[in-house]
Amino acid sequence: MIDCWKTADAYRRNYGAPAVENGEFAALCRAACDEISPLVREGADPDDIRLLNLAAATARCVLTEREAAHEGSAVSFRAGDVAVSTDFAAVIKRAQEDRKRRFESALPLLKDSGFCFTQVKI
Numbered sequence: 001m002i003d004c005w006k007t008a009d010a011y012r013r014n015y016g017a018p019a020v021e022n023g024e025f026a027a028l029c030r031a032a033c034d035e036i037s038p039l040v041r042e043g044a045d046p047d048d049i050r051l052l053n054l055a056a057a058t059a060r061c062v063l064t065e066r067e068a069a070h071e072g073s074a075v076s077f078r079a080g081d082v083a084v085s086t087d088f089a090a091v092i093k094r095a096q097e098d099r100k101r102r103f104e105s106a107l108p109l110l111k112d113s114g115f116c117f118t119q120v121k122i
Contacts, residue, residue, distance in 0.1 A: 009052075033055050
């Protein structure tokens with residue numbers, strides 16, 4: 001079982017402080033760990049940084065999607081001559097790409113549930 005507190009630490013290390021309350025963040029990390037833990041191979045170290053980073057990236061994807069749903073598709077701020085705008089579609093895409101990259105790095109620690117055909121007889 002992947003530790004949700006170590007996942008929270010990995011999140012903070014990789015992405016900074018979350019924009020939600022501690023209780024909600026802890027529940028989100030626990031849910032990410034519960035999602036990934038069944039995929040881990042027997043005998044794999046649940047404290048491996050690749051698994052912790054994957055769980056943290058999973059939590060980040062959820063938080064990014066929640067923020068986008070709450071804020072809408074784009075947010076703009078203006079202070080004098082400085083304007084900042086955020087397109088959440090791009091932010092969500094980056095979060096998903098990061099999760100995919102973390103998933104690929106953790107593949108040696110995950111179960112292989114796929115199959116392939118080695119021979120086809122006609």
